[in-house]
Amino acid sequence: MLPKPGALFVDAVKSAGGEVAELSGATRGIVWLTSDSASDLGVALDANPQVQWVQLPWAGVDAFAEVLQSHDRPHLLWTSAKGAYAQPVAEHALMLALALLRRIPERVRATSWGESTGDSLYGRNVVIIGAGGIAVELLRLLAPFDVDTTIVRRSADPLPGADRTVASADLDEVLQGADLVIVAAAATPGTRHLIGERQLALMKKTAYLVNIARGGLIDTDALVEALVSGEIAGAGVDVTDPEPLPDGHPLWSAPNLIITPHSADTPQMIAPLLAARLEQNVTAFLGDGAFVGVVDPQAGY
Structure with missing residues (x-):
């Protein structure tokens, strides 16, 4: 969970049977919690080709357009919060x-x-x-x-x-x-x-x-x-x-x-909604495969 884990989101992962740990060769999924430094996400993926799933924090993924296209590779699934907010x-x-x-x-x-x-x-x-x-x-x-x-x-x-x-x-x-x-x-x-x-x-x-x-x-x-x-x-x-x-x-x-200053979905509003989406997708990743908010890297949404 990068750049820094949040307690609400850690609890959501654990509730779905997942584990939050430091990024390593054993990491299978990344939860990215900011739209800043999208290039850092690309660096993390370059260093960890074994990663199979990335969860992005927002409904729109335009801030990640470059990293989505440059890391569109087989066996890497991207999901966003589209629909959650x-x-x-x-x-x-x-x-x-x-x-x-x-x-x-x-x-x-x-x-x-x-x-x-x-x-x-x-x-x-x-x-x-x-x-x-x-x-x-x-x-x-x-x-x-x-x-x-x-x-x-x-x-x-x-x-x-x-x-x-x-x-x-x-x-x-x-x-x-x-x-x-x-x-x-x-x-x-x-x-x-x-x-x-x-x-x-x-x-x-x-x-x-x-x-x-x-x-x-x-x-x-x-x-x-x-x-x-x-x-x-x-x-x-x-x-x-x-x-x-x-x-x-x-x-x-x-x-x-x-x-209004991009306040249709404030952090206070969306935190529990993102946590619920995260729990859904961890459950999907670990078992049923019913991911929500799947992103097409080439289409950009």
Whole structure:
């Protein structure tokens, strides 16, 4: 367990019948607990070719893209926390959406009574980009609002719970009718700036955009311009590009925008969820093989 074992995670390994020990020639699996120093993970794997399984700490694995591809070898399985943090992240996305519709960015800055404005989420057209655990949980949370939901994913294979599922090639088409767009896709070279100037221009001026995936999926400069010009009604982002967002960046002063500092899944929230995922995968490693969150090193998720 590297770089440093945590008591909660050690207990999870032991509960599943595993043992935590110093890295050595007897090590069969590595639990990596930070996104920092991904190159150090590569060094550990180079020195220990006998390792058969690596558990990564986050749902997104873009921070490990290089080491994943350079160490994509037979008999080495990679798993991540994808899906494990779906509940708090989906909850955060819903919070941002409701706050935008109810004009909270404007009201928290207000110093006078102003006008009574705001919109309801009920019956709206919601587009969710991505079809992983967060999207599945979002569909469940959105169901009581009687919204019309469209999932955008690599293929048009239906996602249960969605009113329709379309392939990524149809993104521009479905954006045109969306009242709310939620970005919940994996960050890969192919999804960088998935939402750019053209996509923002296609959206209705009354539409809102929420990003709880990775900052690079949205072209930041294009988002600033769309908000300043009124091309879209507002946005809520828990992730930015760059991140952390520097003081004085134009995004901070863009109108009708909520920025939260990558807090959809705080350490306090995710620690028990990661421990549960770890226990599942240690059980799989030692016996039943039913791993959760398996990563394709070449696809990057």
